[in-house]
Amino acid sequence: MAISDKTFGYGGGAVTDLFNAFGAQKSADLSAESLHLKAKGDLAEAAQYDLASGLASQNEQFTKTSTAIQQAQQARSTTMQIGGQQAAVAGAGFAESGSALDILADSARQGALAQATLGQQGLITEAGYKEQADSYTMMAATAKMTAAGEEDIADKTESAGTFASFGDFAGAALKGAAMVATL
Amino acid sequence: MAGNIQPFDTGALSLRPTEEGINTVAGNARRVGAFYNQGAGALEGLAASEKNAFGSAGRAIGSGIQAAGDAVVSKIDHDEISHGGAVASDMFVNLEKQWQDTLKTADPNDKSVAAKFKETVLQPALDKFAENFTTEKSQAFADGIVNRYRQHFDTKTAADQMELAAVATKQNATKIINNLSSAVYTDPSSLDTAIDTLKHSAGSIVDSSPVLDAVTGAKVKSELNQKGVEALVKSAVTGMIEKNPNINLDAIQKKYGDYINGGELKMFQKAAERQAKSDALQAKQAAILQRQQADQEMHAGSNKVINDNVSIDQQTGRPMINPNFYKQTLDLARKNPDAPSAASTVRTMLDWAESQQNKELKAVDDPAVVKPLTDNLFSPDKPTTTIDLMRARAKGQISDHTFTVMNGLVKELQETPLKGPIYTNTMKAAHSALVLTGVGIPGKDDKGEQNYALFVQHFIPQYLAATRAGTLPANALDVNDPKSMISQAMEPFKRTVTQRIADYTATLGGGSTTAARKVGDVPVPPALGGIASLQYNPTTRQWRDQTSGIVYDSAGNPVTK
Numbered sequence: 001m002a003i004s005d006k007t008f009g010y011g012g013g014a015v016t017d018l019f020n021a022f023g024a025q026k027s028a029d030l031s032a033e034s035l036h037l038k039a040k041g042d043l044a045e046a047a048q049y050d051l052a053s054g055l056a057s058q059n060e061q062f063t064k065t066s067t068a069i070q071q072a073q074q075a076r077s078t079t080m081q082i083g084g085q086q087a088a089v090a091g092a093g094f095a096e097s098g099s100a101l102d103i104l105a106d107s108a109r110q111g112a113l114a115q116a117t118l119g120q121q122g123l124i125t126e127a128g129y130k131e132q133a134d135s136y137t138m139m140a141a142t143a144k145m146t147a148a149g150e151e152d153i154a155d156k157t158e159s160a161g162t163f164a165s166f167g168d169f170a171g172a173a174l175k176g177a178a179m180v181a182t183l
Numbered sequence: 184m185a186g187n188i189q190p191f192d193t194g195a196l197s198l199r200p201t202e203e204g205i206n207t208v209a210g211n212a213r214r215v216g217a218f219y220n221q222g223a224g225a226l227e228g229l230a231a232s233e234k235n236a237f238g239s240a241g242r243a244i245g246s247g248i249q250a251a252g253d254a255v256v257s258k259i260d261h262d263e264i265s266h267g268g269a270v271a272s273d274m275f276v277n278l279e280k281q282w283q284d285t286l287k288t289a290d291p292n293d294k295s296v297a298a299k300f301k302e303t304v305l306q307p308a309l310d311k312f313a314e315n316f317t318t319e320k321s322q323a324f325a326d327g328i329v330n331r332y333r334q335h336f337d338t339k340t341a342a343d344q345m346e347l348a349a350v351a352t353k354q355n356a357t358k359i360i361n362n363l364s365s366a367v368y369t370d371p372s373s374l375d376t377a378i379d380t381l382k383h384s385a386g387s388i389v390d391s392s393p394v395l396d397a398v399t400g401a402k403v404k405s406e407l408n409q410k411g412v413e414a415l416v417k418s419a420v421t422g423m424i425e426k427n428p429n430i431n432l433d434a435i436q437k438k439y440g441d442y443i444n445g446g447e448l449k450m451f452q453k454a455a456e457r458q459a460k461s462d463a464l465q466a467k468q469a470a471i472l473q474r475q476q477a478d479q480e481m482h483a484g485s486n487k488v489i490n491d492n493v494s495i496d497q498q499t500g501r502p503m504i505n506p507n508f509y510k511q512t513l514d515l516a517r518k519n520p521d522a523p524s525a526a527s528t529v530r531t532m533l534d535w536a537e538s539q540q541n542k543e544l545k546a547v548d549d550p551a552v553v554k555p556l557t558d559n560l561f562s563p564d565k566p567t568t569t570i571d572l573m574r575a576r577a578k579g580q581i582s583d584h585t586f587t588v589m590n591g592l593v594k595e596l597q598e599t600p601l602k603g604p605i606y607t608n609t610m611k612a613a614h615s616a617l618v619l620t621g622v623g624i625p626g627k628d629d630k631g632e633q634n635y636a637l638f639v640q641h642f643i644p645q646y647l648a649a650t651r652a653g654t655l656p657a658n659a660l661d662v663n664d665p666k667s668m669i670s671q672a673m674e675p676f677k678r679t680v681t682q683r684i685a686d687y688t689a690t691l692g693g694g695s696t697t698a699a700r701k702v703g704d705v706p707v708p709p710a711l712g713g714i715a716s717l718q719y720n721p722t723t724r725q726w727r728d729q730t731s732g733i734v735y736d737s738a739g740n741p742v743t744k
Contacts, residue, residue, distance in 0.1 A: 002316065002317050002318050002319045002321070002322045003255075003256050003259060003317055003318045003319065004256055004318055004319030004320065005249075005252070005253050005256055005319070006319070007252060007256065008248055008249045008250075008251065008252020008253055008255075008256065009249050009252075011245075011248050011249070011252060012244070012245030012246055012247070012248040012249035012252070013245055013249075014245075015241060015244045015245045015248055016238075016241040016242050016244070016245035016246075017241070018241065019237045019238065019240050019241020019242075019244065019245075020237065020238055020241050022237050023233060023234045023235075023236065023237025023238050023241070024234065024237075026230070026233040026234070026237065027230040027231065027233050027234035027237075028230070029230075030226050030227070030229050030230030030233060031226070031227060031230045033226050034222075034223040034224070034225075034226030034227045034230065035223065037219050037222045037223040037226060038219055038220060038223040040219055041215060041216045041217075041218065041219015041220055041222075041223070042216060042219070044212075044215040044216070044219065045212040045213065045215050045216035045219075046212075047212075048208050048209065048211045048212030048215060049208075049209065049212050051208045052204075052205045052208040052209045052212065055204045055205045055208060056205055058200070059200030059201075059202070059205070060200075062198045062200035063198070063200055065198050066197045066198030066199065066200075069196050069197060069198065070195070070196065070197050073193065073195065073196050125200075129200065132202075132205065136205075136209065139212075143212075143216070182319070
């Protein structure tokens, strides 16, 4: 073989490939690091979502307790109303029959209705908090899964970078050999 | 009473859970998540920023590295490609040369030559070349060069080897053609057989080649057949013309018209005409040559007759003639009737013999005759011969002594010729040193000419003897070196300027003022003045020529026992 334009073309190509190899490795490392950072961010976000989910669950418990309190107060109020009405009937000398009895019965029904309404409202609020907790839990799980995926992608990015740099190194070596072969 | 009793009334009592706490906690959860998400968002933002920061830095640094690297690579690309271009051109030249060198020594019929070259030379060179390139673009450049060179040499080596094989095949066939051409030239009647033989042989050579492909083989075969037969026909016609210039060229054209065109037929007609003229000229030349050969035989025969029948009396220095001399001389003329010089040679020999019988004839050297005889000793065209000496002696123009000495030189120079510009120029220089010429006043230097002739007669035997013995000094002919052989030989014959002028003017009749020559205190007889090396015996009062050994009396006459 002989020295020619190709000789130094191969030499220049080899140097270019070497730099490309270093660049590819460096770039892949940085990309992987970026993905790791994203994963960390996702995990941190997931932890916050877990925390928010816990807080929502606590609110659900708070709502249960609040509903029970309200129902207890409603029952006491109803009892006190009916008791008042009975005393009034009795004070008026009415027998607990006829209209008096209808009034007492209606009061009893209104009390029951209020009791039921309080209970249903409490359930509705509980359900809202539960949904909120579940939602945050799901977001946390999603963030964790995303982090795991990003970690995996980061690893693959590193591998891909290594492979790309290996390819560039191999290309550089082959071009170097080609250059020598032309001498 | 009863009506007056008042019951205790507490009023409406109830518990009222509050949601303040829940709401507060839930609000806290949301705020905590929001805080974490805020932090995570910041981290996500930081992650994105970190990733962007690293990516941006990496891209910036990477693109910087690539830009810097691209610049470096571009520089290396340019350097290597620039240098590689020059190297590639050198490599191409070298490879071409190596391939050509390979082809020079390759077996044309070895089909693996190209493959071996590519394996052992081309590929290693290309590999080594490609090793020098390190970048993709420069390697692409090198690959381009390598591919081009490989493709080039694939094509070239295959083509060259094919061509080499074709050339080799043609060469082999050409030998056959040449042999057959020689045969039909000698015997034109064998032309048809030769043509059949050529076609059969050429076809077999081509077909048996392991390298030639079918197309190239057919091409080579066709070329050999056409050109080969043309050569045979032309060679046969040439042979016919040479044997008989009056051949029937029309009949030849009718039978072998495919191999002779109109222009060639005209050429043959002219050749026939030239051959006719040539035959006539050759006959004439043959006659001349015959006469020349007869002359040479006459000359050789005369030498033999002289050598066999003439001897020198050591006491008198005079020639002694065997009676067979006359008969054999006359036989020479009879045996060489075609020799133009026969009559004059025989006459000269007989005149000379007759002059030897005349004891009263006391010939002295005529410088005008001795000079050309001496000069021509070294002539490559017309050297002095024994006959020339005999002719001069018969006319009384040279003495017996001069005849004897110069005849000895002629014989020695026949055995060891000294001809050519070196000897000619050297002897001219010696002549200038010994003979006064061109002085601008009337007269001639007979004494100098006489001294020069004596110098030659004295020096040449010494020189030839040293030559044969292998002891000749390198400076033997250096006339400027006073210690050389020639300078030493010239020394006894040199004269002072006064003597030379006196001798020169003496020929005008004023008499010589030169003192008589003496050996010791004894004056040399005038008849012996031409002998350079004389020894005097005071007891017998006789003189002895140290060169020839001839003994003279006090008057200068040869002493006979």
